Structures are given as structure tokens and as C-alpha cells.
Amino acid sequence: METVEIQHFEGKLSQEGGSQAPEESKRGGWISFPFIAVSVMGLSIAAAGWASNLIVFLITEFNVKSITATKISNIVLACSSLFPIAGAIIADSFFSSFPVVAIFAFVSLLGMIMLTLTTTIHSLRPPRCAFGSSTCEAPTDLQYAVFYMTLALSSLGLGGTRFTIAAMGAEQFEKTKDQGTFFSWYYIILYGANVISFTAIIYIQDNVGWGLGSAICAIANAIGLAALVMGKQFYRQVKPKGSRFMGIARVVAAAIKKSRVSGTFGRQDYYSETNVILKDQEDSAPAKNFRLGIFSSLTILQALTMDRHLGPNFRIPAVSFLVFNLLASTTSIFILERFRIPMRRNLMIHRSLTPLQRIGIGHFINILALVVSALIETRRLHIVRTHQGSDQPGLVVPMSAMWLVIPLAIVGISDGFHFPGTVALYYQEFPKALKSTSTAMVSLLIGIGFFPSAVIDLIDRCTGWLPNNTNEGRVDNVFWVLAGIAGMNFGYYLICAKLFKYQNVEDHDGPLELPDH
Structure with a gap:
């Protein structure tokens, strides 16, 4: 009797796509949204948790001068904003969005783990000293190297996931109206995660401990990665169509060449x-x-x-x-x-x-x-x-x-x-x-x-x-x-x-x- 019930339950899950991947034509849509939403929330909490308070960490925990800390923070944030272009090109030209997001989410997790180790292991950062003191011990070359590697991994993870996952979410929908609705919810979740980081995470870092704050960011990152992977069977996979940038270069070259040719051209003559x-x-x-x-x-x-x-x-x-x-x-x-x-x-x-x-x-x-x-x-x-x-x-x-x-x-x-x-x-x-x-x-x-x-x-x-x-x-x-x-x-x-x-x-x-x- 129990065997029959188990078989019946497994058959029901199979019909609903619970234990087996649904057919490609039935993938995507709003069934994929909860997995993407949880992933965006977790990854965004982790990213905002370390990025928003980076200057304070450099000054108070790493004994970096305020001007130097500001420059480092600006470089890190700028790189985090440039990396999405590289991740997007990779996704469009060679892989689909899902593997790119998954790989960079894992890279981000490595960065969060290293940040947690940096904030908890005393040998990975200089001794603390009074704020504003002129006798603070500067970080060693090894400490700088470890911390820069942490920032590099965290920035790569942030840059490779934030907007590529937005494109991945929009790919799940065929109607333009649904895509627009998804983007609105994407920003709601993104801003909501930032609010949590700007308040709760920063409070924990400043008043409880940087180790605990970093550990929470790592856990949030891990949850985001797990949710992303768990929803794989429900995602619509859009195959890459090869690099289009050579084609763009050819279009520009053709446009320059045609600009020297007199005559009137219709839409059909120049559109691609x-x-x-x-x-x-x-x-x-x-x-x-x-x-x-x-x-x-x-x-x-x-x-x-x-x-x-x-x-x-x-x-x-x-x-x-x-x-x-x-x-x-x-x-x-x-x-x-x-x-x-x-x-x-x-x-x-x-x-x-x-x-x-x-x-x-x-x-x-x-x-x-x-x-x-x-x-x-x-x-x-x-x-x-x-x-x-x-x-x-x-x-x-x-x-x-x-x-x-x-x-x-x-x-x-x-x-x-x-x-x-x-x-x-x-x-x-x-x-x-x-x-x-x-x-x-x-x-x-x-x-x-x-x-x-x-x-x-x-x-x-x-x-x-x-x-x-x-x-x-x-x-x-x-x-x-x-x-x-x-x-x-x-x-x-x-x-x-x-x-x-x-x-x-x-x-x-x-x-x-x-x-x-």
C-alpha cells in the first residue's frame, strides 16, 4: 500500500515538473520568478553589505587613510560597474545567461568567504588603533594582497551577476508587457535588499562586529546561489548566437563607406x-x-x-x-x-x-x-x-x-x-x-x-x-x-x-x- 502511494506521488510530481525537468516549451514564465527573486535578493544583500561600508572598513579596520580609502572605494565601485559589460558579452556570444550568472555568483561567494576570514583572522589585517591616530600600523604587503584579492573576487561576482541575471529573468517571458513587469519587480527586490544592507548589515558591522556582518553576507550569497541553481529545471535557456560585435564593426565600416555615396536610401537599404x-x-x-x-x-x-x-x-x-x-x-x-x-x-x-x-x-x-x-x-x-x-x-x-x-x-x-x-x-x-x-x-x-x-x-x-x-x-x-x-x-x-x-x-x-x- 505504501509503495503504491509513493509511486502515485512520484507520478504526480513528474506530471507537474516537480521531480523532472519540464519540457522546453513549458519552461520559463512566472514559475521561474521565485527562484530568480530569491537569488537577486541574496546576491544583492551580500553585494551591498560589503560595498556600502567599504570606506569605513578601510579606515577603521585596515588603517587606511581617508583619502586613500575613498580612492580605493571609487575604483572598486567603478570596476563593479564595468564588469557587467564583459559578463554580458560572454553570455550573449558564447554561453547562455544562466551559467554566467551561476559562475560569477560562485566567484562572489569566494569573495565573501575571504572577506569573512579577513575580518576574523587577526593576522590578515593590521592591529586596530584609535581613529585618527598618526601612529597606526600600516597593512603589510601580504595583508594588502589578500584584501585586494578579496575585493577583486567580490567585484567580479557583483559585476557578473547583477545585470546579467536581469536579462536572464526577462528571457523567461515572451510578452513585452511581462518583461516590463519583471524589470519593475527586479528593481523592487534590488532596492529592498539594499535597504536591508544599508540598515541592518551596516548596524551589525559598526556595533556588533565586522566578522558577523561579513558572515551574514556570505550566507546571503550562498542562499542566492542555491536558489539560482535549484530553479535551473524551470528556466528557459536562450542559446547564444555568436559574437555580434564583429558584425557591428562591419556595419560601422559599411556606414562610413556608404556615407560617401550620393542618393536616397530607404529603410530596407540600411537596416540590420x-x-x-x-x-x-x-x-x-x-x-x-x-x-x-x-x-x-x-x-x-x-x-x-x-x-x-x-x-x-x-x-x-x-x-x-x-x-x-x-x-x-x-x-x-x-x-x-x-x-x-x-x-x-x-x-x-x-x-x-x-x-x-x-x-x-x-x-x-x-x-x-x-x-x-x-x-x-x-x-x-x-x-x-x-x-x-x-x-x-x-x-x-x-x-x-x-x-x-x-x-x-x-x-x-x-x-x-x-x-x-x-x-x-x-x-x-x-x-x-x-x-x-x-x-x-x-x-x-x-x-x-x-x-x-x-x-x-x-x-x-x-x-x-x-x-x-x-x-x-x-x-x-x-x-x-x-x-x-x-x-x-x-x-x-x-x-x-x-x-x-x-x-x-x-x-x-x-x-x-x-x-x-
Whole structure:
């Protein structure tokens, strides 16, 4: 009797695809989403856990000078933003997305294990000393070598998984609408994981111990890798179609050659699937990410000079104010995806927002955030000038730092429109053979935002608005300049968006499909 029941249960699992891999035609879709979601969550918690607090670790645990620590952090973050391009090219040209993500997730796990060993084994880091002391013992060459290897593995793992897994998730869906929904949920999970790291993980690292914090990151990474592998039988595998970059080079060469030939050419004369170049986004997105990088830096400077107390005994760390940006981004994306169909049904709207429309709305809201930041800073400086001792660099202005939540939340809403729209546009409009590369392009643009120091230095040299003592500066003028640049960039974007022609017109401009009841 028991044997019969076991056989019946095994047969049921086989029919449902529980113990055997489903047929290729039945793979993909939303059944694969839980595995990808858990993987994104685990890998993102691990990545943000070590990357967000890297400067503090270098200064407090590795006895690195603050300027050197900042340079190391910028190099690591920049490399992490460039590596996705290499991973995407490998996925598109030689392997499918799944093996690339799995391999780099394992590389990331090795980095997390080495980081845990570095933070727990005393011989792998220099002796601790008082913060700011001039007699701290510098790390040895061996300690530097081990730590740089740790950063290399962690950066490779982060770069090879973050956006390639986004392309892998989108590959599970055939409809453009489902792909757009997936990208929105991808960013919700990504931002949610960052919130956990920016709060819980950083608190553990600063107040309990770096060893425990690193171990939690390693465990999260391991869970993400395990979830990814467990869902393999449910994934739709898209076979690579060979390198398209030689084809792109040939197209460019042919275009240069044809430019010398007089005559009128129709679409059929010059179109190939490798000619989809999203010039409007490639031109406007870097400007936006420069502004966002500067915005974050200036907001932290503002928070350091304002009252950050939340109650009588708790003071919010200045860096943790960026969590409000992530929360707003996550909430706005969730609301857009969760309530868009009921809202459109009630308002009798029959077309969904196109990716370009979402990006344009994000640009406009970003301008509003910069204007609000300028007004808040003007108010802060007014309080500074009416307060005695305002020339003291460490003076805390009697103005609540919670005012900064307003522009941070507005920028978060802007991101909720902008980034999912950008990655959806890239994925839908790039050639089929470059889907992973399309999502990695977003990482390249984000990476530009890690280099705001040069722009800030240029503004300071030309204007003197950013002295060491922020209370004597004119950060409000910087925000007004950024708002003006954002306005001009938005106008340029509108022109490019107007001229842009979708390759998949029926996917972007078709009527909204409502579910049957």
C-alpha cells in the first residue's frame, strides 16, 4: 500500500515538473520568478553589505587613510560597474545567461568567504588603533594582497551577476508587457535588499562586529546561489548566437563607406538588427547619473551639519539618510505595477506608459527634487547666518535633518520611473543577440555616477561654493546649477524621444490588455 502511494506521488510530481525537468516549451514564465527573486535578493544583500561600508572598513579596520580609502572605494565601485559589460558579452556570444550568472555568483561567494576570514583572522589585517591616530600600523604587503584579492573576487561576482541575471529573468517571458513587469519587480527586490544592507548589515558591522556582518553576507550569497541553481529545471535557456560585435564593426565600416555615396536610401537599404543605437538614452542617462552622484554626496554633507536626532537617544547616521531614497524608489515601483491596471480601468485609459514616457517622467521629477533641495539649503544657510558661531566647521545647525527626506523621496520616485523604464527600453529595443549586453549598458551608465568628485572639484575651483566648512559655502547655488542642467538635459531628451522610432511598435503602443474575470 505504501509503495503504491509513493509511486502515485512520484507520478504526480513528474506530471507537474516537480521531480523532472519540464519540457522546453513549458519552461520559463512566472514559475521561474521565485527562484530568480530569491537569488537577486541574496546576491544583492551580500553585494551591498560589503560595498556600502567599504570606506569605513578601510579606515577603521585596515588603517587606511581617508583619502586613500575613498580612492580605493571609487575604483572598486567603478570596476563593479564595468564588469557587467564583459559578463554580458560572454553570455550573449558564447554561453547562455544562466551559467554566467551561476559562475560569477560562485566567484562572489569566494569573495565573501575571504572577506569573512579577513575580518576574523587577526593576522590578515593590521592591529586596530584609535581613529585618527598618526601612529597606526600600516597593512603589510601580504595583508594588502589578500584584501585586494578579496575585493577583486567580490567585484567580479557583483559585476557578473547583477545585470546579467536581469536579462536572464526577462528571457523567461515572451510578452513585452511581462518583461516590463519583471524589470519593475527586479528593481523592487534590488532596492529592498539594499535597504536591508544599508540598515541592518551596516548596524551589525559598526556595533556588533565586522566578522558577523561579513558572515551574514556570505550566507546571503550562498542562499542566492542555491536558489539560482535549484530553479535551473524551470528556466528557459536562450542559446547564444555568436559574437555580434564583429558584425557591428562591419556595419560601422559599411556606414562610413556608404556615407560617401550620393542618393536616397530607404529603410530596407540600411537596416540590420545591429543598428539599434539608443542615442537619446546614451546621451541623457550619463548626465542624470552625474547629477544623482553629486546629489547623494551633497545630501550627506548637509546631513552632517543638521540635527539628526530621532528621539532623545538615537541619531541617524548621515549615510543612512540615503535609505529614504531607496524606500521611495521601491514604493513607487510597487505602486506603479500593483495599481496601474485598476487605475487605468477607472480612468478609461487604454494605453500603458511606454518606456520613453516613464523615463521622461523620471527626468521631470528629478528636476523637481533638485529645486526642492536648493530651497531647503537656502533655508538652512539662513539659519546658519542668524546663529552665533556659524563659522565653526563642526557646528550643528538647529534644523532637523528630516527635511532632507523630502528631496530624497522625490529623487526615489524619479528613479522608480527612470531606471525600470531604461532597462526595459534597452532590453526590448536592442537586437535579440545582445539582450544581456542591453541590460549591462544600464550598469555602465550608473558607473559614471561614481565619479562626482571631478565635477564637484570643477565647481569649487570656478565658484568657491564648496569650502571645507559647508556652513560658509553656497550648496544651494550648486543645486540651482544642477537643476538648470537637468532642465536643459530634459529638453534635449524630449527632442531625442520625439525622433526615436520603436522597432517593436506593436509592443509599446498597442492597447492595454486587461485580465479576464
